[in-house]
Amino acid sequence: MQHRIVVLGAGYAGAVAAGRLARRLRREDVALTLVNAEPDFVERVRMHQLATGQELRPRPFAEMFAGTGVELRIARVTAVDVDRKTVTITAADATGEDAVRELEAVQELEYDTLVYALGSDWHDQGVPGAAEHADHIASRPGALRLRERLALLAAGAPVVVVGGGLTGLEAVTEIAEARPDLDVALAARGALGDWLSPKGRRHLRKVLDGLGVTVHEHTAVTAVAPGHVTTAAGAAVPAAVTVWTTGFAVHPVARATALEVTGAGRIVVDQTMRSVSHPEVYAIGDAASATGAGGKPLRMSCASGIPMAWQAADAIAARLTGGKLPRTPLRYVNQCVSLGRREGLIQYVTADDRAVRAALTGRTAARYKELICKGAAWAVAHPMLGLPARRRRVVAEPARTDTPLPTTTPA
Structure with missing residues (x-):
């Protein structure tokens, strides 16, 4: 039987995780399903550009994941049962007044490994x-x-x-x-800018x-x-x-489950992004409460989400194939801020995200930030590139007796 991996959410973290898993594992051994409410990838780091009238390049998931073996389901996640290992989904367009159709469209997906990446929304x-x-x-x-x-x-x-x-x-x-x-x-x-360096x-x-x-x-x-x-x-x-723009609130589904979550509803995970309460569940991106360098909590950001996706995908592949677990703490290098189309600010930081004296400013910083944004989108749009082509055979179910890894303390 194929090992069933379900990834919930296709933002930066979820989409990158799905692509990396498809690259790491043999299609004969795993059934990989990606669930997302929208058919196109949303470059969330460019929403301020969209709001001011700029047009963004469409990035359909059907094109991104064509030929990868990833099954794409355009649907909304309404519930997760971590005891039964099921996810309840509803057709993305079956909401509001279309109540009868919504009820008919409800489905359950079964999983062996779940990657929870439902992200966050604004917080009033x-x-x-x-x-x-x-x-x-x-x-x-x-x-x-x-x-x-x-x-x-x-x-x-x-x-x-x-x-x-x-x-x-x-x-x-x-x-x-x-x-x-x-x-x-x-x-x-x-x-x-009280967190920035004097130059910044x-x-x-x-x-x-x-x-x-x-x-x-x-x-x-x-x-x-x-x-x-x-x-x-x-x-x-x-x-x-x-x-x-005063912060983000995570998707509410996790709080309604038996998963261990923080007071803000983020899933508590270890250094491999695996839930500390349910080892068959991994959480990445804004939905996860994880620690980075120095044991400091990772902030909600694209800069955190993509490395978390790498860590989770590599850990899942390692546990399924008998490989070596990734145990390197995640760290920061800089904070990139676009200040319009012609100005930018790159604030260099310590591994645990504290500003240092060095900062890049002006048009050079604006171009740097643009390259970062394009690179993040490229990583999502080319899920099968950038890794060795070697896929390893699944040899066992994920072990449940691994030595516990450090976790973040719930807020």
């Missing part, structure tokens, strides 16, 4: 009015909705981006560059000043209304459009 942080009145760029539908709203704004209309992290910086600079006629502002809870902070402030962005530092937004946001100090900041 419980702020009143955010869910009703704010826009986001955490998904393609969200970015397209923001795109429509920005296109309708007249010159001089105020736009407020809430959140001073990487997503917020990319969003506010892209909007300000694409629409210099708008009154664009950024609301950051702390100091602007100076360059960031220079770019924002050059784009005419008003920066509200040490400003927590406590409510969102149709025409303004309210700060913790009681001030009302005008906002015809509010863009919310």
Whole structure:
């Protein structure tokens, strides 16, 4: 019998894991299924570009995985039963008013090994009015909705981006560059770029000043209304459009299972990305709570998700074929920030993601970031390239008595 591997989610982490597994294992030995709600790969790191009217190259999964042996299922995951080893899926277009069709479209997939990579969506942080009145760029539908709203704004209309992290910086600079006629502002809870090196902070402030962005530092937004946001100090900041970039919330399916999860719903895994409570389940990307260099938790990002996918795929292949387990801690090299199409910031960091003095800025940094984005998309679009062609035969079911590897502490 073939060993059944089911991968849930085809973002950067899930798609890369599926391709790497197809490359590592013989088709005669494994049945590899990839489940995703959309038929095309979404370059999530470019959603700020999509929101400002730029067109992105379509990347159909049917073309990416043609000839790889990966079976693609376009469906939504509604439940995972880790005791029965089943996944419940619903046809992606069978939602809302089409209740009868939705019920008829419900199916179960059985697995021997599950790779959970359902990722995350935007998080309103419980702020009143955010869910009703704010826009986001955490998904393609969200970015397209923001795109429509920005296109309708007249010159001089105020736009407020809430959140001073990487997503917020990319969003506010892209909007300000694409629409210099708008009154664009950024609301950051702390100091602007307070995690960056002095050089990085100076360059960031220079770019924002050059784009005419008003920066509200040490400003927590406590409510969102149709025409303004309210700060913790009681001030009302005008906002015809509010863009919310204050963090991510993981897909809720894992929390409803018997898997061990953190308080935020992320699956707790060891250094091979295997669940500490259910060894036949692996979690990668934003859905997983894993540690990197120095035992520090990995942040939600593409920079974490792809290496996590490599680690999980190699560990699964090793356990199935009797190979050597990967035990190298994941580490960071830099943080890449696009600041519009002509400016960028590459902040070099320690292995555990702390800024060092060195930083690359300007057009060179913008080109560097573009190469990183293209490289990540290339890795997804060419799942069968970049690895030795040698596939190993499956010799056994994954062992359940491996020596436990270090894990992250649930938050």
